[in-house]
Amino acid sequence: MPNKNKDFYKTVKSIFSLSDDGFALVDKNGDILYSNIIFNQLLSPLNESEKIDIHNCIKNFTLEKTGDVYNANNTELDIKMDTIKISDSTYYIACVKEKRESNVLENMYEAIIQSLTDGIHAADLSGRIRIYNQAQGEIEGYEKEEVLDKKVESLYKFDTESSLLLKVQREKKSIKNIRQTYYTRDGRNIDVVTSVFPLIYNDQLLGSAAIVRDYSKIYELIEKNIEIQKNITENKTQPSKSNRNKKKDRSIHYNFSDIITEDKKLLEDISWAKLYAKNDSNVLIYGETGTGKELFAQSIHSFSERKNNPFLALNCAAIPETLLESLLFGTTKGAFTGAIDKAGLFEQAEGGTIFLDEINSMPTMLQAKLLRVLEEKMVMRLGDNKYIPIDARIISSCNEDPRDLIKINRFRDDLFFRLSVMYLKIPPLKERKNDIGLLCTYFIDMYNEKYNKNIRDVDEEVRKLFYEYDWPGNVRELRYSIEAAMNLATENCRYIELSDIPGHVINNIEANKRSRVKVETNKAEYIFDKEILLKDNDILKKIEMNEYNKIIDCLVEANGNVAEAARIMGISRQKMHYRLKKYNIK
The missing domain is CATH 3.40.50.300 (P-loop containing nucleotide triphosphate hydrolases)
Known part of the structure; x- marks a missing residue:
């Protein structure tokens, strides 16, 4: 390098030495003028006194190359090139880094986004599109390459006020399921249902992303569903031609x-x-x-x-x-x-x-x-x-x-x-647990016919487990728990056993049992949720925790009489009922 550029050369060496990536300064002929330690480790040890051609270090390398390349040891690398002009001379800066797990994950994320049937696109804080999947392209008629790194205003007839992506960035609030009609720059009318979210990582706003569905397709699907319902009703009112059809009609x-x-x-x-x-x-x-x-x-x-x-x-x-x-x-x-x-x-x-x-x-x-x-x-x-x-x-x-x-x-x-x-x-299942046995029998009979099995009942261990569970998903949850168990039961099985119950159901039941605490008085029994105590340590330091404990004490003192407990606390009965619901005390 000429003497007049020695200061530049010294600056480059200082900057390169601070980086965790491999950097090299290359002249227009491909000769490496300087490379840092990371570059040398990734490729091959270089003698600073010798001129080494970068083409000899990296297979299939060109000075315009950006993407995946390989060194002589077949290690997969990422390389990016940039040019810089100093005193009418052109130089290249090569950045090389080994492909790591993060790169693999990035590729996986990209593959997932591209495979989704909903349109996905995202913009950074400068308003440039950084993510754009195939489904979004099918809705708007753009190719991915036409959109990436372009500003929102250059692609659509939006300004900074009307663009939902930019609005969400300004307000840092999500917009969900809003119908949006807009035009692309080439005049194509787009009619979609959009949800837009701010992208926040470590409390820092990175940009915004939109999930988009074609309005006409959603409308068409719902219309078809309504038409099916109408046809079912019409078919039901027509006389059946056979007993089989009568049976079918009765179940509509x-x-x-x-x-x-x-x-x-x-x-x-x-x-x-x-x-x-x-x-x-x-x-x-x-x-x-x-x-x-x-x-x-x-x-x-x-x-x-x-x-x-x-x-x-x-x-x-x-x-x-x-x-x-x-x-x-x-x-x-x-x-x-x-x-x-x-x-x-x-x-x-x-x-x-x-x-x-x-x-x-x-x-x-x-x-x-x-x-x-x-x-x-x-x-x-x-x-x-x-x-x-x-x-x-x-x-x-x-x-x-x-x-x-x-x-x-x-x-x-x-x-x-x-x-x-x-x-x-309609009362929840936890308030009518005497129906659990009846419902189990009903669902077992139903799935026996469907799966050609001959299961008679649940065994006592399962029955006990079912009665101890609060069934937050109610009858629907019980039904699908029985169906799952019958799929797992062996051919000769006559009773559903604990081993037939899916693991997630048992985990839910056990977690529910661990999270409930019983308070008994001589007139009533109250069950409250331990998770309220565990959700946030701050709760233990705040007034709510004191109020929670006071309610329990007053209920015990009042022998379970809510009105008397309210009187002891100095609040109305209505307010006491509100607090019982707030803290999930039953």
Whole structure:
């Protein structure tokens, strides 16, 4: 190197010596002018007094090469090249590092992202696209190479205010299941349902990522599901030509006879539900996940005068707000891009029943529109100005206590009163454990027929385990635990044994047992959740812990009388009930 560049050469040596990667300074002919120790270790020991051609160190190397290369020992390396000009002379800087586990993991992550059927793309803090999978390309018509390292504004007709990726970075808040219509720079219209999340690592914002689904495909799938439900109802009303068909028709909708119970509370619920079925008012069913809310909804429909008309079910938690609105109320051609004249559920269920499952997940803005439809008995399609009379009964369900949701403004009280003209609360399985044996027998018979087995019952050890468990997934969890056990049971097995129960079920049961503590008084027995004490050490230092202990002490002092315990604590009975629920004291 010429003398005038000695300062540069000295600086390069200093910088290279600080790096954990291999670095070399190379002239335009490929001669290595300087290399650090890591470079020498990865390739071969170099004598600084000799000129060594980089082409002799790395097989198949070119000065323009960037990517995977190999040295003489066939060690897999990553190499990146960059150019630098000093006093009209061009030099190359080579960065070489051995491929390690992190590189393998990066490749695995890339393969996973590319294999997903949802569109995925992510932008860094400069607004440049750094991740873009094949599914996203199929939605937008871009190739991956056209998009990577490009700024969001150069690809789409967005500015920094309208881009959801950039908005999430500014606000550091997720946006979930929002319908988004936009144009690419080449004029292609994109209509999708998008969820966008900030990418945060070690409390530092790195960028944002979007998960995208084609709106038209989602709409098409849901429409097909609704059409299937309608066809089932229509087929049910037609006379059967054979006993086999009669048997099939009988199983299309659940009836009250399908509810397996000897529990007094649940039998009362069935009696009330039969009365509700004879009327035409709306019904709201509250129960935990897996308690059988849709089973009750279908039974009410099947027991009513509407039984020969459609029963259409819609899970409000599974569908984005904009799509839910168009499905319920219908659309008019031109209402939005791609919209067609299409009847909504209220029109399609004419004379029948609509079951709105998990209505507590419906956005409050849409709740207001639903309330108007229920009050006026008329619906207006999106994009239209005409009202259409409707005749559909509404049965809805909540998997959270609606009164608690009203308090935190997640459920409109006026809609609650409109929907809960008739109200059912389905008890969880932990409150009707006497049904466990009956349900086990029912599910065993069902799966004996399905899997051609001859299992009679669960053995005593399994039965004891089942009775000790609280079944947070309720009847559904019990059902699939029995199914899993019957798949594992041997051909000659007559009783389901502990060894047949899947490991995750036993782990759940054991964890549940360990997390429960019993407090007994001479009038009552309370069970509270030990996990509250263990979730966060800070709780032990705060007022909540003192309040928790005080509640237990007062309950013991009051011999389990909640009203007396509230009096001792100096609070109202309502506030005491709120605290019992808050701390999971039962």
